[in-house]
Structures are given as C-alpha cells and as structure tokens.
Amino acid sequence: MGFLGKRRDKSSTLTFCDLDAYYTPHVQIVSQIIDGDEHNTSAACHADLRSIPSYSPVICTGKLVPRPRRIQDALEFGDHKGVEPKYPMDNLWDLKLxxxxxxxxxxxxxxVSKGQIWAAKQRHLAMRFDRLLRDRIRFRDFLTATAREQLRIHRFEExxxxxxxxxxxxxxxxxxxxxxxxxxxxxLPQSPQQYKQLLMAxxxxxxxxxARCFRDEDLRADRQPEFTQLDIEMSFATGADxxxxxxxxxxxxxxxLRHKFGTTNVAGGVxxxxxxxxEQLKEAEAALKEDPKNPPP
Known part of the structure; x- marks a missing residue:
C-alpha cells in the first residue's frame, strides 16, 4: 500500500511505476502483459494501472523480488556521478504486479512540480511532496527517541x-x-518548571x-505561541553533575545523528x-577519522 509515482510506459505491454510507501524499502511496480495468459488477467491489471492517476493511494498485490545489484548500481551511481542517491543501496525491490x-x-x-509552494490549506500535499519537510519531521522524531534512550540509560525517569x-x-x-x-x-503553562519543586520534594x-510551553505573545521571527523543550531536572546535584x-x-x-542524517544547503545559506x-555517510566517517575533535557538520 502506498502512493503511485509517475508512470513510465516502455511499450504498450510494459509499464513501470514507483510506489511511495515512505518507511518501507523502495518498491517499483512492474506491470507486463504476459503472452499466453488464457484468463487475460495480466492485461486487465495492466489497464487498471494505466487508468489510475499518479499520486493516488493504492493497494497492490504481486510478487516482490529484489532488483539485481548491477541495475541498482546503474540507477544510483552509473552515469550520474555527484547526484545524491534517492534511495539506500540494497533497498530496491520490484513488485511483479x-x-x-x-x-x-x-x-x-x-x-505537482519541483519546488512548488503549497498553500496552508494544502499542508498535507506539502508534506507528501517536499522531501526536506518530511526529513525535518523525521529528524525531530529521531532526536526525541535518541534523547529518551540516553536519559533512561543514565537513570532519568520521564x-x-x-x-x-x-x-x-x-x-x-x-x-x-x-x-x-x-x-x-x-x-496553559509557560514552562514546566512550575512542577519541579513538587516532584523533587x-x-x-x-x-x-x-514539555509543551505556551506564551500568548505576538509572532516574531524568534517567537511563536507554542514550542517544545526538553526539561531535565536533578536534585542533590552539583554543577559538575x-x-x-x-x-x-x-x-x-x-x-x-552522524550515522543517520546529512545536511542540504538551500537558498539563503540555510x-x-x-x-x-x-556517499554522505562515507564522507562523514572519513572526516571524523581525520579529525575526531572536530566532527563534520
């Protein structure tokens, strides 16, 4: 299950189409009319695929097979040196529809076009088609999960x-x-420290x-009505602790983070x-080995 990408018709009997399922391995749908199909099921399925508009949510059934490594290499790096791979290696699959x-x-x-600006009422489309926006949301989730894990290792309770x-x-x-x-x-609380004394005692x-923090203030570049902060409280602790x-x-x-995320420069130096x-992960590992005290950004 997922969203259809743009269809690629190679002939009247062969069609390829990406299936955007986000958190699953990259899947490419392969639809082909099989000669000698006595029930004509492959032709009917082929026609169904061609009749569905791109970006529509679908349920697909078929045989999932790994794509040959030589095809992966050609797709990811072959004649496109310097272009960022869109999907991880060894993570490409074909679905024989x-x-x-x-x-x-x-x-x-x-x-839908590259770099399109979506209106606020189309926020769901912005999240679907803006990779940077999706990655920022996933970045936040990764930070939160990692912080929870590390703090619990050091015997903090949530x-x-x-x-x-x-x-x-x-x-x-x-x-x-x-x-x-x-x-x-x-x-609504401006900050969670109001409860610190109660819990410490x-x-x-x-x-x-x-903690969610709320402040009824006018919007500015560095101010918003609500935000989240990680609040860490300790009793019987010194500054060194x-x-x-x-x-x-x-x-x-x-x-x-170094093993999961890289950075992308956009307009304005952001x-x-x-x-x-x-490739980004390899470069980060190499830079860290050269200068462990100054890891890559």
Whole structure:
C-alpha cells in the first residue's frame, strides 16, 4: 500500500511505476502483459494501472523480488556521478504486479512540480511532496527517541506534568482556558518548571520531560505561541553533575545523528537536515577519522 509515482510506459505491454510507501524499502511496480495468459488477467491489471492517476493511494498485490545489484548500481551511481542517491543501496525491490486497486483518485486539477509552494490549506500535499519537510519531521522524531534512550540509560525517569494549571504570571502573557464555572479559568503553562519543586520534594531525584510551553505573545521571527523543550531536572546535584549529564546527552545525539542524517544547503545559506545517502555517510566517517575533535557538520 502506498502512493503511485509517475508512470513510465516502455511499450504498450510494459509499464513501470514507483510506489511511495515512505518507511518501507523502495518498491517499483512492474506491470507486463504476459503472452499466453488464457484468463487475460495480466492485461486487465495492466489497464487498471494505466487508468489510475499518479499520486493516488493504492493497494497492490504481486510478487516482490529484489532488483539485481548491477541495475541498482546503474540507477544510483552509473552515469550520474555527484547526484545524491534517492534511495539506500540494497533497498530496491520490484513488485511483479498481479492486482491493483485505487483507494482514492488524486485530483486532476492539482499540478505537482519541483519546488512548488503549497498553500496552508494544502499542508498535507506539502508534506507528501517536499522531501526536506518530511526529513525535518523525521529528524525531530529521531532526536526525541535518541534523547529518551540516553536519559533512561543514565537513570532519568520521564514524567508528564499537567497542561492545565492555575495562572502564575511570569514574563509573558498566558493563554487562558475558560471553564464552565463563571469567573474561573485555567492557564496553559509557560514552562514546566512550575512542577519541579513538587516532584523533587516528592522523592523523584532526577527526571525529564518533553514539555509543551505556551506564551500568548505576538509572532516574531524568534517567537511563536507554542514550542517544545526538553526539561531535565536533578536534585542533590552539583554543577559538575549537571554538565556531565548534558554533555553525555549531546555527545550521544551527535554520534547517532552522524550515522543517520546529512545536511542540504538551500537558498539563503540555510541548511536543512536530510536522511543521509551512503556517499554522505562515507564522507562523514572519513572526516571524523581525520579529525575526531572536530566532527563534520
């Protein structure tokens, strides 16, 4: 199951089409009319594939076979030196199509082109067709999972604190949530530290949380109404203990990131995290061996 890519018709009897299933290995659909097919099933399936618009969600049934390595090499690196591979090596498969069924039809009035800017109401399309946006979301997920793993190794516990609390005026205005009782309202927390004293006094020696913070302020380039921060709290700790915990976490994050993500430069000198291809990973490993104290960006 996944979304159809652009169809490539090689002849009237042979068609190729990518299946974008995101987290699964890259699959290429191969549809071919087989001579001597007494039930004409291959011809009917072939016609079904050609009738479905590109980018439509589909369910496909067929025989999955690994693509020959020599074809992988030609596709990934052959005559395209310097071009970033789109998919990992040893991760390419052909699906010999037997049956295909559309779950929905992609609208014909939507034009998909490279570098297209999508309106806010088409955010779902932006996530589907903007690889940088998808990789940024996956980057955030990878950071969160790695941080959780490392903090638990060092005996931190994850604790969730309430989102609704009494108003505690600080430096910024608060979002107020009305209740059914006249004159009473909750406030969304500006920061999770409001609960730190309660938990520390309750015997939780060290804990962490990915806390949502809310501030009712005007939007600026460096300000937004809600954001997430990693909050680490420790009791009976010295400054050296805190520095050691943070250094261990940052070191582990960079070590893991180096094996998963690279960077891509876009307009204005902005750099975005992208899921690294094999060549980027090799370059990062080589640079780290040459200068372990200054890892590649």
């Amino acid at each position: 037997r049956q295909i069924r559309p779950l929905n039809q992609f609208p014909k009035d939507i034009v 604790i969730e604190t309430p989102m609704l609390f009494k108003s505690t005026p600080e430096g910024a205005r608060e979002f107020l949530v009305p209740t059914r009782r006249p004159g009473y309202a909750y406030a 309750g015997g939780f020696r060290q804990y962490f949380q990915f 805190v520095r050691r915990a943070v250094e261990n976490l940052i070191r582990a994050l960079f070590r893991r 750099r975005h995290p992208t899921i690294a291809n094999p």
